[in-house]
Amino acid sequence: MPNNQLTIALSKGRMQDDALAMFARAGIVVEESELKSRKLIIHSADGRYAFILVKPGDVPTYVEYGVADAGICGRDVLLESQADVHEPLDLKFGYCRIAVAGKRELMGQDYNLLATVRVATKYKRIASEYFQQKGVPIEVIPLSGSVELAPLIGLSDRIVDLVETGRTLKENGLDVIEVITESTARLVVNRASFHLKRQEVGSLIAQLTDILEKERENAKHA
Numbered sequence: 001m002p003n004n005q006l007t008i009a010l011s012k013g014r015m016q017d018d019a020l021a022m023f024a025r026a027g028i029v030v031e032e033s034e035l036k037s038r039k040l041i042i043h044s045a046d047g048r049y050a051f052i053l054v055k056p057g058d059v060p061t062y063v064e065y066g067v068a069d070a071g072i073c074g075r076d077v078l079l080e081s082q083a084d085v086h087e088p089l090d091l092k093f094g095y096c097r098i099a100v101a102g103k104r105e106l107m108g109q110d111y112n113l114l115a116t117v118r119v120a121t122k123y124k125r126i127a128s129e130y131f132q133q134k135g136v137p138i139e140v141i142p143l144s145g146s147v148e149l150a151p152l153i154g155l156s157d158r159i160v161d162l163v164e165t166g167r168t169l170k171e172n173g174l175d176v177i178e179v180i181t182e183s184t185a186r187l188v189v190n191r192a193s194f195h196l197k198r199q200e201v202g203s204l205i206a207q208l209t210d211i212l213e214k215e216r217e218n219a220k221h222a
């Protein structure tokens with residue numbers, strides 16, 4: 001790989017298309033044949049960028065360990081991983097909430113601080129810290145997907161999960177009980193790359209900042 005090439009870790013799945021679309025608006029284009037392939041490493045047409053396609057929760061790891069110079073992932077993932085990475089830009093897309101959810105009858109109910117609440121989640125750290133701050137003892141039940149099932153089949157009282165449109169909760173008879181925090185996509189940069197590849201990283205940040213400013217202007221005049 002040429003030394004001035006930047007390797008960028010992208011979350012596969014819901015954020016991948018939005019991230020690549022933003023790069024395209026910034027003039028960093030990936031050819032259709034690459035996009036349609038099942039390759040896990042794809043390149044921009046100008047060869048300046050290599051994109052590695054990874055599980056969302058793994059983006060901070062690839063960037064922290066420096067095998068990717070930069071990455072794009074949700075704030076939710078960063079809060080959960082606590083990886084030591086530089087976070088220079090909020091890219092504004094991929095908005096979602098991280099919320100406590102459960103069956104509707106739980107809405108407005110106070111917690112019994114003497115009873116342990118079972119919470120199923122992919123976000124062990126976020127859930128633990130949130131309930132610890134409230135002084136509510138919890139037992140975290142770690143799951144890696146289809147978390148909404150847990151309250152339906154009696155595995156947990158509540159879940160802590162990502163809510164984007166709210167459709168999954170609604171269609172499973174669940175509701176948001178409390179919003180813990182909000183999340184959008186972030187650009188993250190490896191701390192060493194930030195200095196060693198200052199010019200390349202700086203130009204990427206400048207290009208993305210330019211797009212964000214243009215979008216802000218367009219939204220103002222819409």
Ligand code: PRP
Nearest residue numbers: 145146147161162163164165166167168
């Ligand atoms: C996420 C999340 C919810 C759903 C929320 O799951 O865990 O299940 O999306 O989206 P909505 O509010 O728009 O319905 P994901 O699709 O990532 O799959 P998973 O269940 O395998 O984690």
